[in-house]
Amino acid sequence: MKEKNNNEVLRVENLKKYFPVGKSLFASIFSGKEEYVRAVDDVSFSVKEGEILGFVGESGCGKTTMGRTILRLVEPTSGKIYYKGTEVISLSKKRLKSLRRRMQMIFQDPYGSLNPRRTVAETLRQTIKIHKLVNSKAEEETLIKKTLEEVELKPVGEFWDKYPGFLSGGQLQRVSAGRVLILQPKFIVADEPVSMLDVSVRVGVLDLLLRMRNKFGISFIYITHDLATARYVCDRIAIMYLGKIVEIAQTEDIINKPLHPYTQALISAVPVPDPTVKIHDLPIKGYLSLTSDLVSSSCRFYPRCPYATKKCHEEEPPLVQGERDHYVACINYRKSKSVY
Ligand code: SF4
Known part of the structure; x- marks a missing residue:
């Protein structure tokens, strides 16, 4: 995942965005410990020219913060962002303004984003x-x-x-x-661009994004909680959970051969209109939690995972190659793969 590619439009390395937690300010004065929510936590990936890379996850998983941080609409806590080899974080405001022509964003709410x-x-x-x-x-x-x-x-x-x-x-x-x-941008972050639209017009807008890619070679980060629309437009999909990429692969590999239990749960939650199709039912427990001590030393999916073992609570699994060009952050992915 680290290899350099001349075709690369965007490279993100170890990007972090932490937000201080206001309500624990009092406690932090006495404990000397600063508390924060790790909205984006050590995320690395790249996007090729003309590629659409989807980021899929529940609300609160950090995908929108990540998109805004890449465009420096939000300043990162640390990490590197390269646009065609130019490091974006250290750019002056003047140079950033000229780069903004090439790096753009389509917002979720078309009703609120226009005057x-x-x-x-x-x-x-x-x-x-x-x-x-x-x-x-x-x-x-x-x-x-x-x-x-x-x-x-x-x-x-x-x-x-x-x-x-x-x-x-x-x-x-x-x-x-x-x-x-x-x-004439070269790179666009499209943040849930169809989630507020009627179902009947969604495909038309998704087709427009595909046309912008095909005709002008624009690269996209497509942010969504909806796997079905991600499957329609994306070349690759990254699954995000609590600020981390937990799985990233070609779209059809994510959909047909998911390795991470969270990805499997997302896929099993997508309704299928054919009653004869067998659904891999993978119930997960509870809700996404943003508690900072939970995410510091264990797998973040541990409290909800049906395959969790003691080891999952003791170390944070790194993103490793599970299959060819298919990366997963789960120490038990072989087990979950065989069950799924
Ligand atoms: S590392 Fe453990 S808790 Fe985390 S997803 Fe894998 S099996 Fe579940």
Whole structure:
């Protein structure tokens, strides 16, 4: 997993983002110990040119914090982030601003991420002005028209002067995608881009992401709690649990040959519309817990894991190669694999 690849757009090494826990401030004064939640804890991976890497996990597992930290919308606690070989964390604000054109984000909430008092054309015009993308009014109009066509808001004239309040969720997410695409990015973090949309329009927005990848070679991190949409768009999937990657592999290997008990539980929870299909039922106990002492010295999945042994409570399993190009953080993955 550490090998260098010239095709690499993004490389993340040992990324950590810890948040101090406010309520334990009093206790920490007396104990001398600082308490924090490890939202992202020693995460390493890379993304190739034109690749869509999915991050899947429950709410609170750290995937959104990780996406925001990579774009430095949140400052990391430690670690390294390389965009095409350039180290991002140490960049000055000025250099970061110019890099932001290439590294963009599509937010979960299309209703809240657009200014309700700007029309579709004004929204795109604003981005063009901030980044000084054109030299004349005519060029500006042409670029807006071309962008609306790229995100399939056609006929363009029908959407040009529309305010967000008159658009559907799917159309709003297309405007958000257009606002990003106009900057010709090379890398996008798409944070739950379809989770707030009606099921009927989700595939259309996912197809738009695939088209952006296929036509412009854009690399994506696709963040979701929904394995079905991740399977639809992702080349590889990383499963996150309590701030850690617990499994990462090609999409079909994750879906068909999951090695980690948590991945197996996620897959067994996906409804299948065919009653003849055998479901591997793997019940897990309890809920995701953010208690900091729990995560310090044991497997984080230990309290919920049906295969847990004493050893799982004594050491934190590293991410190791379980199969070819398939990495897992579980000391008992052979056992769980044979049962599943
Ligand atoms: S290391 Fe142990 S507790 Fe953790 S996932 Fe594997 S079997 Fe379960």
